[in-house]
Amino acid sequence: MALSRLASSSSSSRSADLLKPLCSAISLRRPISTDTTPITVETSVPFTSHQCDTPSRSVQTNAKELLTFFRDMALMRRMEIAADSLYKAKLIRGFCHLYDGQEAVAVGMEASITKKDCIITAYRDHCTFVARGGTLLEVFAELMGRQAGCSRGKGGSMHFYKKDSNFYGGHGIVGAQVPLGCGLAFAQKYSKDEAVTFALYGDGAANQGQLFEALNISALWDLPAILVCENNHYGMGTAEWRAAKSPAYYKRGDYAPGLKVDGMDALAVKQACTFAKEHALKNGPIILEMDTYRYHGHSMSDPGSTYRTRDEITGVRQERDPVERIRKLILSHDLATEKELKDIEKEIRKEVDDAIAQAKENPLPESSELFTNVYAKGLGVESFGADRKEVRAVLP
């Protein structure tokens, strides 16, 4: 419904008229990926707020950004589906929590910030890592426990990090990342860096006590912390109404303002994050609740269909899929043809397949890596293997 309104409004907008001459000649299509002519798009729904003003529903974007969104989200989608296959082929072990369906949050957030801003999240971290600049090889190699992995095979699916992009993981303990994120914000303020931290957590983690402790400290000390609840409506197998007396997560900050956002709309996410960053730098913590959805179960061990209906899942896929939304936007604004978008998707499939092939060839870590990085400064102390008379090492 919102999209048809968009289509009709775009055909009468000046910006679409400007684009029309460009559309006719195929050879002139090449500049589309760098075209930064402003386009205004309305978000799917208005924002709802708690203790603050709402940002405008009209979002400034352009062809370049929309195509980047499409490409990045399609890449993430393909990556997560490929990870599903690798897990079933037993090349990925242990835990694997997939993000397909939630891509708009990672992509919209990244579009609103710089690499000086920090992001920290829980264990559903593959796409957030890629949004921060991680490569497909680093992802697949880490998932398969190989040397080329972002944590050199020693972390696994839940422990991706990229410090040079201010991405701080990757955390397995539900809720722990929220105080850690507030700590990053503290350090940014302490260092006078004029940047913010986005601490992401799920609707399951939203009930954690330490979250409220960290929010209290952040509000007392005016920390530039943005708490982002990725509400996919299920904490593992428990629906939000069974876990939270109040599932209005954007209001749970009480004294801290909050905003409810359509997390399947990358432009709405971008708008909300821009708003939140400005707020947090001036006024301290704010909560963003991203209304989103995961197509997979909680993890690869969870079919995801015992606590929700298949109709619900397919319904969301049909009505609210984030990649499809951007595809429709691009097509309705005549920014690219269907074939061009399909070609991008073909390219992406190849990229993903190539990365997987490369990762499969990559070796497991050397045995000596068992004993590296226990400390940053090893002091020459000894560490032991299972049989200390057989395996000992000096910690580097």
Add this chain to the structure above:
Amino acid sequence: MLGIVRQKMLEQSLKKIPPAVSVLRSYSSAAKQMTIRDALNSALDEEMSADSKVFLMGEEVGEYQGAYKITKGLLDKYGPERVLDTPITEAGFTGVAVGAAYYGVKPVVEFMTFNFSMQAIDHIINSAAKTNYMSSGQISVPIVFRGPNGAAAGVGAQHSQCYAAWYASCPGLKVLAPYSSEDARGLLKAAIRDPDPVVFLENELLYGESFPVSDEVLDSSFCLPIGKAKIERKGKDVTIAAYSKMVGYALKAAETLEKDGIDAEVINLRSIRPLDRSMINASVRKTSRLVTVEEAFPQHGVGAEICASIVEESFAYLDAPVERIAGADVPMPYAANLERMAVPQVEDIVRAAKRTCYRSVS
């Protein structure tokens, strides 16, 4: 003749002075006395002065001047941006501190006692200790967790536990336990400068005790190495290994044992993790007998680890079974007589040492 008597008396009295006697002899100036409290306060002050990334966080560390006055004067000197009073929310503020350390600043977190650290233990272990390893060296965690540990006087079961063994079992942490003022200064400075998470276990009952400190110890660059124990008293008949307050008890036990012709070597562990296995083993290879002393619960404790290390590395050198003296295997009672039975006393250490020498203990 009088001169010889006076010399003998001087030698006797010198032997009674606890640590740093040898250090005293090499400096001509008269030994300064310093309490543990002042030692810790001066160490914090100097490290904050030297590195603007160092800051303090904890309950009552600022305006109250510290629950035990360890952080006295630091708020006035460094301001509220660097000395932060937290709400009573250990899980929250410990997580905030660890996150700040991820970014590269250097928090020194005070737990009012380590009993309250249990509320934050997930952040100490899972967020701090393991992160450098899980990130393959990308994210180091330069944080210090400090505060009083172990039994105080009459504070009951929930306020008296010693956490040395729990923290020291975890790879990725460094765990220190100072005894003297020299230890307090040198080890706290080392801990703050160290890029890894350090658990720094103080003792409330020692805060007011004075120890001699040399000019070297008082210098702002003074630092002790992490992972190295100290021989507080050289001996040849039995090794007594202890940490924190029990070092003082071990030294008193050594005096008593000396009267019975047993020459005890007292080791001040200083570092629980890394444990100075080579020094302890070298000592036991010399003496052939071991007594470990700790205030903590006995099961799966620091003493158990030391005994295992000796049995693994120096079995052939032992002339007697290893002995452990530890706190009683019960929650700490309140009544004074029961409390006395729940912690080691000097006579317990003496008795155990005599057992290793196959001497009658009656």
